[in-house]
Amino acid sequence: MQAVEDKIRTEGQVLPHNVLKVDNFLNHQIxxxxxxAIGEEFKRRFAGKKVTKILTVESSxxxxxxxxxxxxxxxxxxxxxxxxxxxxxxxxxxxxYSYTKHTSNQIAISKKFLHxxxxxxxxxDFLANGQAVEGLIxxxxxxxxxxQGVGVVxxxxxxxxxxxxxxxxxxxESLARIQAFEDGKxxxxxxxxxx
Amino acid sequence: MQAVEDKIRTEGQVLPHNVLKVDNFLNHQIxxxxxxAIGEEFKRRFAGKKVTKILTVESSxxxxxxxxxxxxxxxxxxxxxxxxxxxxxxxxxxxxYSYTKHTSNQIAISKKFLHxxxxxxxxxDFLANGQAVEGLIxxxxxxxxxxQGVGVVxxxxxxxxxxxxxxxxxxxESLARIQAFEDGKxxxxxxxxxx
Numbered sequence: 001m002q003a004v005e006d007k008i009r010t011e012g013q014v015l016p017h018n019v020l021k022v023d024n025f026l027n028h029q030i031x032x033x034x035x036x037a038i039g040e041e042f043k044r045r046f047a048g049k050k051v052t053k054i055l056t057v058e059s060s061x062x063x064x065x066x067x068x069x070x071x072x073x074x075x076x077x078x079x080x081x082x083x084x085x086x087x088x089x090x091x092x093x094x095x096x097y098s099y100t101k102h103t104s105n106q107i108a109i110s111k112k113f114l115h116x117x118x119x120x121x122x123x124x125d126f127l128a129n130g131q132a133v134e135g136l137i138x139x140x141x142x143x144x145x146x147x148q149g150v151g152v153v154x155x156x157x158x159x160x161x162x163x164x165x166x167x168x169x170x171x172x173e174s175l176a177r178i179q180a181f182e183d184g185k186x187x188x189x190x191x192x193x194x195x
Numbered sequence: 196m197q198a199v200e201d202k203i204r205t206e207g208q209v210l211p212h213n214v215l216k217v218d219n220f221l222n223h224q225i226x227x228x229x230x231x232a233i234g235e236e237f238k239r240r241f242a243g244k245k246v247t248k249i250l251t252v253e254s255s256x257x258x259x260x261x262x263x264x265x266x267x268x269x270x271x272x273x274x275x276x277x278x279x280x281x282x283x284x285x286x287x288x289x290x291x292y293s294y295t296k297h298t299s300n301q302i303a304i305s306k307k308f309l310h311x312x313x314x315x316x317x318x319x320d321f322l323a324n325g326q327a328v329e330g331l332i333x334x335x336x337x338x339x340x341x342x343q344g345v346g347v348v349x350x351x352x353x354x355x356x357x358x359x360x361x362x363x364x365x366x367x368e369s370l371a372r373i374q375a376f377e378d379g380k381x382x383x384x385x386x387x388x389x390x
Binding site: 028031033035036063075078110 | 218220223224225226227228230231257261262264265268269270271272304308
């Protein structure tokens with residue numbers, strides 16, 4: 001999606017260890033107009049799928065997910081992150097490891113918001129190693145709901161998340177696909193395709 | 196705002212210690228259409244004010260804030276919560292005590308997203324004791340920005356948050372004002388006005 005790539009090119013910041021900082025428009029300051037356009041793009045890409053619910057993880061997934069929910073007219077549920085959980089009878093939970101922060105979190109969704117008749121679209125800000133998405137998929141399975149697809153704003157194609165999803169035949173749509181960082185420059189997957 | 200009161204009446208759940216659970220549409224599952232209507236209502240109520248930026252706190256403030264940002268065409272910045280912060284030279288921070296959870300958190304906003312020429316609207320899900328809003332106001336002052344008003348989805352008029360804001364002459368707009376919980380029933384402030 002051109003608008004997302006442009007925004008990353010002009011406002012994204014490449015930090016050491018292949019970390020891309022996009023806190024100007026996605027995960028600290030938010031550009032609501034861009035989020036709305038992102039919601040519309042996800043609707044277009046998953047037009048063939050029946051979706052009854054969108055799932056995401058707090059906090060950075062909420063803005064794109066809620067805009068997708070707005071244009072697709074479905075509720076959004078965001079998983080909460082916890083360091084540890086004691087009372088969890090009423091929750092579906094999964095453990096998510098963060099490679100950036102080197103910590104594990106429990107993510108949790110109340111059982112009352114996910115049912116066997118739900119057709120779920122996962123929306124998140126980043127797809128890198130795919131840990132957050134894996135956690136949500138585990139929760140969707142536990143609820144016996146149906147996964148219809150995964151939509152992410154930014155994908156790092158050189159990390160293993162995409163492969164894990166492709167191997168299971170899950171429709172995965174990324175609005176910007178980053179293939180590499182070279183000397184602080186961002187190389188999009190599409191750039192090389194066009195060459 | 197009728198739609199918010201109706202939603203609270205039909206889907207809100209009153210728990211012990213005057214806790215109102217609205218995780219069906221606001222702080223776990225989100226109703227995006229209602230959030231959009233809420234954004235429009237905030238725009239209407241603050242129509243006389245110049246707003247260049249909306250501030251909120253993760254995670255439950257993000258959905259109403261980002262919809263207000265969408266209809267008002269301004270960026271949204273959400274403060275991040277931390278148990279503790281070590282490196283904070285580049286951040287504006289404040290300490291926020293939660294009466295519900297009996298814990299303190301640091302909230303933080305990057306200095307690059309708040310400037311002296313910003314006219315700020317604070318949007319949040321709840322106004323009870325006003326601790327989160329107080330923290331955001333402290334940050335706005337530290338940045339020498341201008342506070343234009345506070346918009347909250349649900350206010351508990353019997354807790355001290357409203358009074359703290361009124362005393363300082365801050366325009367505070369709540370879309371549903373809860374005056375009391377009586378035997379598990381929710382009494383709205385407007386109900387009594389109409390009587």
